[in-house]
Amino acid sequence: MKFGVLVFPGTWSDRDWGHALGYVSGQEVVYLWHNDTDLQNCDGIIVPGGFAHGDYLRTGAIARFSPIMESVRKFAENGGLVLGSCNGFQILTEAGLLPGALLRNACSSFLCEWTYIRVERTDTPFTSQCQKGQVLRIPISHGEGLFFCDDTDLQALEDRGGVVFRYCDANGAVTPEANPNGSKNNIAGVINESGSVMALMPHPERCCEPELGGVDGLLICQSMVHAVAGIHS
């Protein structure tokens, strides 16, 4: 399978995704420069973490105008799989491919730590290898990860099952103490209505090898690999 990892000026999780999907998962990985428009026949697209365009103005606000994003939009509309993480989540919400917005953490400072997230849905191309209710241990690293939308949109999002991951404690309990950034309803990751675009604030690419402290991120990588293999077969 072939995955394309977007690279904006200021992106820094690109190489980590390349490692997790390439070296660890054995897939073909290409890096796609933000000024290009050709997705090079990739089977899946990763919008990685970083500070695209310096996060000037607002996180993701400039990145959504990069030429590659128009191709990503068309790709997603045709059912192509797009996964965003961290800054990638921010970019996908700015681009209108996912609902909501990511605001400054409630604690107001940047936070890098391991968190637990509960898998709310396993019928998506990004979570098929997880168990429903499974607790994954995955690190976060962001200053603006508070998932926000107004109450009406939040209700709609919940009603359609758009929440894929929620911050929880080690036992899977969704509590205010387990919410690192003040996200509404402890939301850590959401999916679009068609199920082709998903993003989360935690970094699955950082926990795909035991020596880095955990392998739960592999479940998300493997789910995507399964999904695109399904498309091919």
Add this chain to the structure above:
Amino acid sequence: MRQDIQIISDPTDAQLRETALSRSEFQLIKDLLGRAPNHVELGIFGAMWSEHCGYKNSKPLLKRLPSTGARILFGPGSENAGAIDAGNDLAVVFKIESHNHPSAVEPFEGAATGVGGILRDIFTMGARPIALLDSLRFGSLDVNRTRYLFHGVVGGIGHYGNCIGVPTVGGEVSFDDTYTANILVNAMCIGVAPKDKMISAKASGIGNPLLLVGADTGRDGIHGATFASVTDPGSTQRSAVQVGNPFLEKLLLEACLELRDTGWLVGLQDLGAAGLTSSSVETAHKGGCGVEIDVAKAPRRESGMSAYEVMLSESQERMLAIVDKEHIADVQGIFAKWGLHSDCIGYVIEEPALRIKDGDTVLAEIPTDYLTEKTPMYTREGLQDPAIAQLWQFDFSAVPAPESLSAELLAMLAHPDIASKKSVYQTYDHLVGNNTVIAPGSDAAVLRMRDEQGAPTGVSLAVSTDCVSRMVYLDPFNGGAMAVAESARNCVCAGATPVALTNCLNFGNPEKPEVYYQLASAIDGMAAAAKALQTPVVSGNVSLYNESQGSAIYPTPVIGMVGLLEHNLRPLPSSNLQTGDGIYLMGPWYDQIASLAGSLYMAAQKQIVAGRPVQIDLALEARLQKFITEAHAAALLQCAHDCSDGGLACALAEMAIWSDIGVTQEKSIQVDSPISALFGEAPSRILVGISPEKQAEALRMAAAYDIPFVKLGTAGGAAFQFLGVELPVAEMKLRWENGLVEAVKE
């Protein structure tokens, strides 16, 4: 007549202070040139002859440090940073650097640009930065400004490192009144490069163009190098502080690494202290040629800048690239891809001189050796401060015994030097890059090394920074040796073999005999330890004049150590005690009252910094370190933790807290003075946890290495019971976790 070429034949005192030159140095400049310099030339001499660029007080002393070894690829001074051979055709490039004065007046930008500067030193050599560490020292927390400085510095470090995507994996944070007016911000960076593709900082090839790349040149940071070479940093010097742009630096980093693989770069040098002046002079001098620069071609942030300002600006995120003239368009194309403009501002010339023009007008012409080799060097007479001999006589038996040892331990665990630094490092991305195997919070951080294709090489790096300045103050030779030994011990506690070090010498005004004595003696101590432990010095930085109102900081030679774990050896954790594990002190046992000399306990609880610290036995230190790495390689140890600040009590308590398990003291231990046994500080001591079935073999090995040891107790339960301290581990943990957070609350 334009001001910048105005001849200065008799400078005012203000002109001399602005350029940090003495009147006799000015005379030397006149003698060298055979004429009086003009304004631009004087500024250039001032910057290049500053302690910051020219090391005029420290160079003769720095030569005493060992700098050779089988693994050394680049030693001190030869390139922007030192480098060692880590096998697998990979070089580890590293250096530590200070940004003390800027951080003292503008903490956020001062610390941020300190990080930016050390990153550039690493990627200028063609290495990808894989880790940052920061050694921070602040003043008394009784002073409100200390909190402001603390939050500013931590914020600035996080901002720069997080934005550029290099993990901040370790360092130190400590507080002492000695740093109230002169905080220390030392940043260390470690990078990895393919050995055969490293880029040099030499200019060569007559006619090759010089490209100035990155940010436009502004008025920020003018006199930064000279500012760093005078005492009493004050808010009036805020304009000497630069403003950082980590996003721009990220683009520079990626562009430089992409260019590394093309072979089109002849040389590369970042613009740091003294900006364009120092970068052009140094590359020319190293290449044995000269450079001609037309300041009119330098892109500027604002209009009306003089040549003097362009040449001495320390605007950040700029690089000087010396490019193969056949490939100038190709090189500019790569910079442009990364959104960077690059302007040809001059050429390599044959005459070994720095020639500065503004259009057709020649503004300055100075032979490069006048600015490098001819920098005046001062070897001074050092004299120990007589007050130290008095302090050595301090009678510790007069110190009243505390009412409750448990209360004393709780207070120490809550002390900001000992307490958890999580509230600091959780604001730093310490995981990006997928290499962090041991995250901040242990004795050393551990990063795995991967090859150019991303495959792990089976080699990991342990990295640590250290210095206990109270010990250096009370006994500079011994303290300097202890700083090297402790940073090495930290790497050893992670199971690594220390291989090389970098250092940042933070001292007061070297023109004072007692400060010069501290500097010379501490360097001698460092040299002795570096030789004994076979950890040569590959790079470093000197920050002198850290004093205010005539009072110098404690001498603080911060050591950045790099150790290697090879052949897929996994790191040794700092805490992994299981029920039934024996806990041993490997190294000498001290319970005499004199071991309180220089201890954090005396400083923090009694406000006394006195006594003669326990002398380090370097042969024992070397054996102890060898024993720990050998025992780990033989899988005999559960965990190891260095015993330093706060003594045995704090080290043992930390092990218990981190492992979430109690400790019961071994019954046979007899002590003279419990307070000394608990809180006394001495070198060459490591606590280890050993599982019952491994104890006999581990102790046999310790005996074979001639290491003294004492069984302190056994892990188990939830209570900490040791030499009269009786506490629930949960209570100790709470105090330890909240100590720093509470102390710095605004």
